Amino acid sequence: MKNPILSLRKLFSTTAALALLQVLPSAEALELKHLSTADLGGFDEGAAEIVAFDAATKQIFAINAERKSITVVDASDPAALKEVKDLDISEQGKAPTCIAVYGDLVAATVENEDKQANGKIVFFSTAGDFLCTVEAGALPDNLHFSPDGKYLVAANEGEPSDDYKNDPEGSVTIVDTSGGAAGIKDAKVWQVSLAKFNDAELPEYTRIFGPEATVAMDLEPEYVAVSPDSKTAYIILQENNAVLMVDLESKEATAIASFGVKDHSKEGNGFDASDKSDKVDIRPWPVLGFYMPDAAVAAEIGGKTYLLTANEGDSRDYDGYSEEVRVKDLKLDAEKYPNAAELQAEDQLGRLKTTTANGDTDGDGDFDQIYSYGARSFAIWDAEGGLVYDSGDVIEQYTAKELGEGFNATNDEQPSFKNRSDDKGPEPEAIDTGVIDGKTYAFVGLERVSGVIVFDITDPTAPKVVGYGSNRDHSAPIDTEAAGDIGPECVVFVPADKSPNGKNILIVSNEVSGTVSTYEVVTE
Numbered sequence: 001m002k003n004p005i006l007s008l009r010k011l012f013s014t015t016a017a018l019a020l021l022q023v024l025p026s027a028e029a030l031e032l033k034h035l036s037t038a039d040l041g042g043f044d045e046g047a048a049e050i051v052a053f054d055a056a057t058k059q060i061f062a063i064n065a066e067r068k069s070i071t072v073v074d075a076s077d078p079a080a081l082k083e084v085k086d087l088d089i090s091e092q093g094k095a096p097t098c099i100a101v102y103g104d105l106v107a108a109t110v111e112n113e114d115k116q117a118n119g120k121i122v123f124f125s126t127a128g129d130f131l132c133t134v135e136a137g138a139l140p141d142n143l144h145f146s147p148d149g150k151y152l153v154a155a156n157e158g159e160p161s162d163d164y165k166n167d168p169e170g171s172v173t174i175v176d177t178s179g180g181a182a183g184i185k186d187a188k189v190w191q192v193s194l195a196k197f198n199d200a201e202l203p204e205y206t207r208i209f210g211p212e213a214t215v216a217m218d219l220e221p222e223y224v225a226v227s228p229d230s231k232t233a234y235i236i237l238q239e240n241n242a243v244l245m246v247d248l249e250s251k252e253a254t255a256i257a258s259f260g261v262k263d264h265s266k267e268g269n270g271f272d273a274s275d276k277s278d279k280v281d282i283r284p285w286p287v288l289g290f291y292m293p294d295a296a297v298a299a300e301i302g303g304k305t306y307l308l309t310a311n312e313g314d315s316r317d318y319d320g321y322s323e324e325v326r327v328k329d330l331k332l333d334a335e336k337y338p339n340a341a342e343l344q345a346e347d348q349l350g351r352l353k354t355t356t357a358n359g360d361t362d363g364d365g366d367f368d369q370i371y372s373y374g375a376r377s378f379a380i381w382d383a384e385g386g387l388v389y390d391s392g393d394v395i396e397q398y399t400a401k402e403l404g405e406g407f408n409a410t411n412d413e414q415p416s417f418k419n420r421s422d423d424k425g426p427e428p429e430a431i432d433t434g435v436i437d438g439k440t441y442a443f444v445g446l447e448r449v450s451g452v453i454v455f456d457i458t459d460p461t462a463p464k465v466v467g468y469g470s471n472r473d474h475s476a477p478i479d480t481e482a483a484g485d486i487g488p489e490c491v492v493f494v495p496a497d498k499s500p501n502g503k504n505i506l507i508v509s510n511e512v513s514g515t516v517s518t519y520e521v522v523t524e
Helices: 014-022 180-186 394-406
Strands: 030-039 051-054 059-064 069-074 082-088 095-102 105-111 118-125 130-138 140-145 151-156 171-176 189-193 221-226 232-237 242-247 252-258 261-263 287-290 296-301 304-311 324-326 353-355 370-373 377-381 387-390 428-436 439-446 451-456 464-469 488-494 505-510 515-523
Touching: 030 451, 051 095, 051 488, 051 505, 059 095, 069 095, 095 151, 105 130, 105 140, 105 151, 105 180, 118 140, 118 151, 118 180, 130 140, 130 151, 130 171, 130 180, 130 189, 140 221, 151 221, 151 232, 171 232, 171 242, 189 252, 221 296, 232 296, 296 428, 304 439, 353 370, 377 394, 377 428, 394 439, 394 451, 394 464, 428 488, 428 515, 439 488, 451 488
Parallel strands: 030 464, 095 140, 287 370
Antiparallel strands: 030 515, 051 059, 059 069, 069 082, 095 105, 105 118, 118 130, 140 151, 151 171, 171 189, 221 232, 232 242, 242 252, 261 287, 296 304, 304 377, 304 428, 324 353, 377 387, 428 439, 439 451, 451 464, 488 505, 505 515
């Protein structure tokens, strides 16, 4: 990436708004055909949160918090997944949080028993042999290898304790993995501090608000994406609504950019706001949404590098400090919201979860602006900092049409029609990209409704919905096998030339159901 993203503060652009006219096709052109499911543990025990695929051994590696292990699944026949063994990491910490594979290396982040203490990165060979561990920062939450395999980058979230009396600094760990399994024991490790930002002027809409926290303490690195040229790591700071850029050559954090806000008052940017109304009601509201993405991926399309984000949203809600409040409980500024009484009704905007950390712009004790968590969308950003595309309300419009009683359902009870409308809707959580027959696709996992929506992003300014896949039965008891896959946390596209069966497949790990599934990606 020649130009780092210096500002992501633009509101939903005219280009993106016009693109909305093109995203709902008359007919889908891609099918996600379910092939097989491996059940790796109990319901809602975190038995299958994040997965990685190794083409050489034809294996899926899944972090299994229930067993405190890495579960290995034989995917040599994607239509008949078979659990093989567990790589035990119980002696390394509380639980695994993420996994990545490159060459003959398997790497997993592990949370410390003391969540605010430094965690570890554990290395195995793809054959399953334990190699070594290296120290990471507090709560290492995500990791990715650079495309050239030279580095492994881990985001250390540094979450506060529940009483908010211990808030460790967020940080980034970089490991030299150029020597593969043979050289990892002697590999150099860099710990990238974020303290340089303590006195820096940060972009507008960067959220720094934890009680008595420095900037470095408040920053919470959540997810890692690495540019296709392996020079820049983009570290998502979800709670902060920002992205951190790290230069992998100098091992320095270079800049922080804000994702800005989404104007939900504009046509095409609406959402369903209440779990108390009895029908789907997607429309514009006088709300600004913090993008607050979770997963992200950097991809090259048409010779340019873009950052794609799944804009889930997240709040801080601890015993010692919580920013969460419902709109009905806010004192709204009478001038800015003359219809406050109507808006704050439970079947209108009243049930929507908002924040007390932002919105009182003049400091007079009432709220001049309502904010929401997440954008209920996926977005594409360019290298100059512009919002190339945001999916607006397309995901909710699509799921309202296709899912019926599953619209904005939650992932831990059934039936649950509109259960998440007052929170973050379908919650775009996971994202990956893939190229098939010259076209580039984005696969976006929806954590709550438990499906994967597919966009053709060959033209990044005008993506089109081309498919949707789900193995969930919204009518079955939630904690039974009949309910299917619930809570997709990670999606991995495997192109035909690396796939065990020579066909394009998608691997989906489902945190709540504890299952890993494969889908064949069928195009016309």
